[in-house]
Amino acid sequence: MFSRVTDIQPRKQSVYYVVFASLKYGNFEEAKVKASEEIVAHIARSKELHKNGTLLMSGAFLNDPEEQLSTMAVLTSREAAEEYLKRDPFFLKGMVSKWYIREWANMFA
Numbered sequence: 001m002f003s004r005v006t007d008i009q010p011r012k013q014s015v016y017y018v019v020f021a022s023l024k025y026g027n028f029e030e031a032k033v034k035a036s037e038e039i040v041a042h043i044a045r046s047k048e049l050h051k052n053g054t055l056l057m058s059g060a061f062l063n064d065p066e067e068q069l070s071t072m073a074v075l076t077s078r079e080a081a082e083e084y085l086k087r088d089p090f091f092l093k094g095m096v097s098k099w100y101i102r103e104w105a106n107m108f109a
Helices: 028-034 036-051 078-086
Strands: 015-023 055-060 070-075 096-105
Touching: 015 078, 028 036, 036 055, 070 078, 078 096
Parallel strands: none
Antiparallel strands: 015 070, 015 096, 055 070
């Protein structure tokens, strides 16, 4: 018997949009202590966007003592990338110190 494969197929688009953001926390541990509610809201929203196919992947970079806590997210359009950032709980609370969006070429498209 065959096992069920998810109905969601990988997108084959040639360009994605990557959001890079630096937060006003020294590391993830500090963010967990000072912004636990924002983390919960951020994860719930990210899971919803991932479920609907707009957000392909997202996460924090591993701690680097030379840098603030930094994150990235890969989205399907510039509009989705801008909305992802500007409606994020950390952005809304003024905890994003630096951000930018870059186009990223998918070599497998």
